[in-house]
Amino acid sequence: MSTHDLTVPVAPPATPWRERLGTMVPILVLAPSLAASFIYVFVFTIWTLYLSLSNSSLMPTYLFVGLDNYASLWANRRWNIAYTNLFLFSGFYIVGSMAIGLLLAILIDQRVRGEAVWRTIFLYPLAVSFIVTGTVWSWLYNPVDGIQAFVRGLGWADFSFALTANRNTAIYAVIITGIWQSSGFAMALFLAGLRSVDPDLVKAAQIDGASVSRTYRKVILPTIAPIFLAVAVIQIQFAIKTFDLVAALTRGGPGVSTTFPAIYVYDLMFQRGQIGEGAAAAMMMLAALAVVLVPYSLWIVWRRRAEGRNG
Amino acid sequence: MSALMIRDLHKSYGGLEILAGINLEARTGEFIALVGPSGCGKSTLLAMIAGLETVTSGEIWIGDRLVNSVQPKDRDIAMVFQSYALYPTMTVRQNITFGMESRGVPKAEQAEAVKRVAALLQIEQLLNRKPGQLSGGQRQRVAMGRALVRDPKLFLFDEPLSNLDAKLRVDMRTEIKKLHHRVGKTTVYVTHDQVEAMTLASRIAVMNQGSVQQFDTPKRIYDRPTNMFVAGFMGSPAMNFIPARLTGTTSIAVRAADGSDATLALAAPLPVGAPKDVVLGVRPEHIYRFTTDLKSRKPAVQSMQAPVELVEPTGAETLAVLRLGDLEITGRFEPDDAPIMGETITLGIDMSRACLFDPTTKALL
Numbered sequence: 001m002s003t004h005d006l007t008v009p010v011a012p013p014a015t016p017w018r019e020r021l022g023t024m025v026p027i028l029v030l031a032p033s034l035a036a037s038f039i040y041v042f043v044f045t046i047w048t049l050y051l052s053l054s055n056s057s058l059m060p061t062y063l064f065v066g067l068d069n070y071a072s073l074w075a076n077r078r079w080n081i082a083y084t085n086l087f088l089f090s091g092f093y094i095v096g097s098m099a100i101g102l103l104l105a106i107l108i109d110q111r112v113r114g115e116a117v118w119r120t121i122f123l124y125p126l127a128v129s130f131i132v133t134g135t136v137w138s139w140l141y142n143p144v145d146g147i148q149a150f151v152r153g154l155g156w157a158d159f160s161f162a163l164t165a166n167r168n169t170a171i172y173a174v175i176i177t178g179i180w181q182s183s184g185f186a187m188a189l190f191l192a193g194l195r196s197v198d199p200d201l202v203k204a205a206q207i208d209g210a211s212v213s214r215t216y217r218k219v220i221l222p223t224i225a226p227i228f229l230a231v232a233v234i235q236i237q238f239a240i241k242t243f244d245l246v247a248a249l250t251r252g253g254p255g256v257s258t259t260f261p262a263i264y265v266y267d268l269m270f271q272r273g274q275i276g277e278g279a280a281a282a283m284m285m286l287a288a289l290a291v292v293l294v295p296y297s298l299w300i301v302w303r304r305r306a307e308g309r310n311g
Numbered sequence: 312m313s314a315l316m317i318r319d320l321h322k323s324y325g326g327l328e329i330l331a332g333i334n335l336e337a338r339t340g341e342f343i344a345l346v347g348p349s350g351c352g353k354s355t356l357l358a359m360i361a362g363l364e365t366v367t368s369g370e371i372w373i374g375d376r377l378v379n380s381v382q383p384k385d386r387d388i389a390m391v392f393q394s395y396a397l398y399p400t401m402t403v404r405q406n407i408t409f410g411m412e413s414r415g416v417p418k419a420e421q422a423e424a425v426k427r428v429a430a431l432l433q434i435e436q437l438l439n440r441k442p443g444q445l446s447g448g449q450r451q452r453v454a455m456g457r458a459l460v461r462d463p464k465l466f467l468f469d470e471p472l473s474n475l476d477a478k479l480r481v482d483m484r485t486e487i488k489k490l491h492h493r494v495g496k497t498t499v500y501v502t503h504d505q506v507e508a509m510t511l512a513s514r515i516a517v518m519n520q521g522s523v524q525q526f527d528t529p530k531r532i533y534d535r536p537t538n539m540f541v542a543g544f545m546g547s548p549a550m551n552f553i554p555a556r557l558t559g560t561t562s563i564a565v566r567a568a569d570g571s572d573a574t575l576a577l578a579a580p581l582p583v584g585a586p587k588d589v590v591l592g593v594r595p596e597h598i599y600r601f602t603t604d605l606k607s608r609k610p611a612v613q614s615m616q617a618p619v620e621l622v623e624p625t626g627a628e629t630l631a632v633l634r635l636g637d638l639e640i641t642g643r644f645e646p647d648d649a650p651i652m653g654e655t656i657t658l659g660i661d662m663s664r665a666c667l668f669d670p671t672t673k674a675l676l
Contacts, residue, residue: 200396203363204457208410209384218409222400 045286052279060275069280079281082259085171086288089178089260090239094232096179101186101231106216108187109194119191122184130181134248137177138164141249167257170250174242174258177249182238186231193224229296236292240285261285313372314339314497315360315465320369322355322521329355331521333369337497337514344512345501348544351518353501354469360499361467362386374464384413389458390467393474395450397442403453404438407460428456431493448479455487459494466498472507484510505545509533517541535666539673542592542666548630551598551640553591554670557581563667565591565615566636568655573615578663585669585676592666595630598642600650601659611663619650633658 055065073079104122108115125133140146143162151159163173197220205215243262246252252259261281269278315337322330330352337343345353358364360371362383371378378386398406404425411421429435432452442450451471458466471487472480488511491498502508508515509529516526517540525537536542542550555563556572561580564572575591599605601614620639621632629649631642633656642650642658650656667676 198394198396200392200394201398203358203361203383204390204392204396204398205409205413206363207361207383207388207390208457209413210409211413214413218401219398223398225400 048279048282051275052277052283054276056275056279058273058275065276069277070284073277073280073284078256078259079261079264081256082261082264083284085258086240086242086261088171089175089242090236092172092175093178093182093239094235096175097183097186097235098228098231100179100183101188102190104183104187105190105194108191119188122187124184125181126185128181130244131248133177133181134245137173137180138249141165141173164250165254167254170254170258174246174249178239178242178245181245182235186235189227189231190224193227194220197223229299233292233296237289240289261288313337314341314374315343315499316370316372317356317360318370318372320356320359320371321367322352322359322364323367329521330359330367333523335516335523335526337499339497340495342491342498342500342511342513344508344515345499345518346503346505346508346515346544347518347524349503352521353503353518356518357390357467357469357499357501360465361388361390387464388467389461389463389465390469391454391458391471393470395442395454395471395474397450397453397457399442402439402441403434403445403456406442406453407457410457410461424460428460431459431490432456447475448483451475451483455490459490464497466496468498468500468502470502471500473503487511505547509545515545517544519544534664535675536592537675539590539592539668542668542675546594548595548641548643550666551593551595552668553593553635553638553640555589555591555667557585557587557589563589563591567615568618568634568636569616570636575613575615575660575662577667578611578665581667581676585667586671588670589676590668590670592668593640593660594664595641595643597661597664598633598640599659599661600644600648601657605659609659609661609663611661612659613662614657614659616655617658618655619652622649622652624649 050062051060052069053064053066054061055063055068104118108118108122112118128136141162141164143149143165146161148159148161151161163169163176201219201223202215205219210218241262242260243266246258246260246263250258252263261284265278265281265285267278268274268281313336315335317333317335320330320333321328333356335343345356347353355364359366360373362378362381366379373386373388397403398409401409407425407428408421411424416424425438429438432455434449434452434456437445437449437453442453445453454471468487472483475483484507487500491511500508500511512529514527515529515532517524517532519540525532525541532541532545536545536550539552543552553565555565555575558564558574561577562574563577564574567573581589599612601612606612606614615635617633617635617640619631620634623630623632624646626646629644629646631644631650632639633642633650644650668674669676
């Protein structure tokens with residue numbers, strides 16, 4: 001009679017190196033990009049945070065000065081204008097481009113003829129770089145040879161359209177240009193959303209006697225609510241990064257009236273050699289983004305949990 | 312009075328003809344099933360009745376009103392969609408009241424109507440949920456509730472059970488039938504499932520390639536299909552089609568497995584002018600194991616030899632594949648009396664229930 005001695009450890013079968021390689025490959029392939037995003041996002045963010053608390057000027061130095069940079073930043077009138085501009089621009093730009101984009105999407109969704117042509121026309125501005133957009137629109141706004149000159153040439157001698165020449169209206173020139181650039185993008189996303197709505201829903205609403213506007217308000221648009229949020233979030237990060245559009249359109253002027261945080265950061269860091277204060281300004285931009293993105297990500301997580309619960 | 316009348320209805324998209332001259336009518340309170348394979352035009356016909364598709368030519372009457380150019384909301388109809396089409400962002404209650412709100416029905420009346428329908432369909436406890444939180448069967452009920460609350464002249468169902476699993480489908484089928492008995496509304500029901508059509512409808516319109524092949528009671532459609540398409544479409548397993556030759560005014564010959572001819576006497580003489588070659592249509596349940604006892608009970612039974620190729624027991628019944636000439640036919644047997652694979656049995660075919668078709672026109676003789 002034989003007994004099995006259970007205490008003797010049985011050596012696990014040696015894993016063939018091919019199999020081990022198989023499990024390693026995904027990690028190996030992902031490692032460079034993971035490392036890069038870790039370094040560029042987290043390491044540099046923390047570095048910038050540290051610099052914003054240091055007395056760095058032309059070159060980074062590491063003498064801790066607390067919140068001095070933030071204090072002098074907020075004491076600066078130009079920074080205050082830039083930060084105000086950011087909120088003014090973001091608000092109008094996002095609401096404006098979403099409203100126009102939605103309107104265009106709804107119009108195209110009415111099974112118009114030559115839909116592909118319209119889609120291409122409205123989406124085209126997105127294919128044009130900010131620099132080109134800014135330059136072309138700066139010509140259009142130019143009172144001497146832009147729209148004003150053209151309309152006056154038609155006979156309206158008193159016609160006035162010189163947004164960029166006035167420090168109070170220049171920011172609206174930037175807003176209009178921004179909306180022109182991105183409403184086609186909003187349209188494309190909204191149109192995709194509208195097309196994803198079950199056509200039976202529209203038929204059901206039709207039989208229920210709902211008018212077209214009521215069908216959109218009560219049935220279709222609520223169904224694509226997540227798309228509104230997605231468009232808004234994408235537009236917000238565009239707005240906060242705004243740099244080249246303004247650089248090409250108004251160069252921050254007239255005076256400092258269209259200065260944006262990104263322009264201000266660039267100025268401080270690379271033109272005036274005030275890296276510490278520039279880093280502080282950059283951290284304020286990050287804060288503005290975080291105000292938007294953190295609640296958004298929390299909401300996404302919450303919704304996913306809620307969906308998980310309801311199956 | 313008929314609740315729905317369709318006269319010579321045509322529909323074409325460009326040059327493509329979808330419906331080619333449909334004539335139908337439904338008496339008040341009737342349950343009409345439109346059944347046919349996919350692409351036969353049944354859903355298009357329903358959409359045209361609802362007003363969701365335009366009419367190319369012909370007339371649609373609902374009650375005593377010609378509705379060709381009437382808006383869907385003014386046709387006094389309610390529809391249940393295949394996908395249910397419940398408004399996903401609204402609660403069940405809002406889904407049910409949406410139509411009444413659009414029409415400006417007073418709030419108190421709306422609440423009363425919701426109460427009545429919710430009680431009828433037993434969905435009271437679901438009223439504050441959203442469609443995403445409901446099971447398939449519950450969604451189906453809510454969709455019916457939304458239709459019922461309107462108290463319309465005409466109910467339209469577009470394959471309402473095809474998204475449910477097999478068991479639930481049978482349950483909901485029974486429920487729809489009960490509901491129709493209770494409410495008694497004229498109903499047009501589109502389905503591709505011939506069992507649904509047979510069990511629910513008071514009359515069935517079998518459609519194929521844009522035209523109605525036969526419009527009759529389920530029994531007539533099953534027993535006397537007007538052509539080979541209807542005969543083959545209705546019934547599962549399908550009717551057996553056996554090529555045969557006339558050998559006299561009251562007898563035909565079919566080829567047996569060994570190549571010899573078996574002569575079968577017809578239950579009734581064929582009309583004058585019938586073609587020499589015919590197709591004998593026999594339903595699987597009209598094929599028996601031949602006994603003298605059977606012959607005395609069913610005098611029209613004719614016998615012939617056939618080898619058994621395959622036996623498929625399903626529990627309640629046993630299907631046997633039998634060889635006849637160079638084709639296979641299916642017979643339906645009692646499990647206790649079922650043939651065994653490989654044996655050659657003497658078949659009894661009940662000729663009084665058999666159909667004869669013209670092989671060129673495919674029409675019933």
